[in-house]
Amino acid sequence: xxxxxxxxxxxxxxxxxxxxxxxxxxxxxxxxxxxxxxxxxxxxxxxxxxxxxxxxxxxxxxxxxxxxxxxxxxxxxxxxxxxxxxxxxxxxxxxxxxxxxxxxxxxxxxxxxxxxxxxxxxxxxxxxxxxxxxxxxxxxxxxxxxxxxxxxxxxxxxxxxxxxxxxxxxxxxxxxxxxxxx
Numbered sequence: 486x487x488x489x490x491x492x493x494x495x496x497x498x499x500x501x502x503x504x505x506x507x508x509x510x511x512x513x514x515x516x517x518x519x520x521x522x523x524x525x526x527x528x529x530x531x532x533x534x535x536x537x538x539x540x541x542x543x544x545x546x547x548x549x550x551x552x553x554x555x556x557x558x559x560x561x562x563x564x565x566x567x568x569x570x571x572x573x574x575x576x577x578x579x580x581x582x583x584x585x586x587x588x589x590x591x592x593x594x595x596x597x598x599x600x601x602x603x604x605x606x607x608x609x610x611x612x613x614x615x616x617x618x619x620x621x622x623x624x625x626x627x628x629x630x631x632x633x634x635x636x637x638x639x640x641x642x643x644x645x646x647x648x649x650x651x652x653x654x655x656x657x658x659x660x661x662x663x664x665x666x667x
Contacts, residue, residue: 507612515581542617602625611635614637642656
């Protein structure tokens with residue numbers, strides 16, 4: 486059985502970087518599990534960059550910061566800048582789902598968490614929303630629109646793994662440009 490709530494340490498960490506006003510809300514699938522590792526690769530974990538592909542993609546898209554070095558990159562100033570710029574990330578599912586091997590089961594978990602994610606997004610009252618993977622887009626795009634929440638793109642963004650990060654950055658730029666329209 487998977488833990489159905491967000492780890493308290495990560496919820497506290499996320500709260501430290503919540504902007505006063507959320508201008509741009511990013512919604513990811515879930516924080517990843519690190520299998521008991523000592524260097525979490527969560528978006529808001531600032532002590533180590535690791536293999537945090539979503540963080541890398543977002544920072545590159547917003548600030549044109551390329552080639553982040555895992556050993557020397559200090560995330561704190563950039564997390565504070567995201568906070569100052571009104572950028573915040575929540576996850577569709579509040580617990581890790583990257584170990585769920587069945588695609589059918591994973592999609593079911595995503596669908597089960599849509600109502601609570603919509604409520605969390607509504608409570609943050611963002612000016613615009615970007616969904617950070619195709620699975621999240623497939624699960625949330627229509628419900629967000631039906632809820633009257635400001636989704637900034639009409640097609641799915643690829644998750645920013647190294648081999649498609651450039652496409653993620655380009656699609657993110659296109660969506661982010663629409664924020665001025667809202």
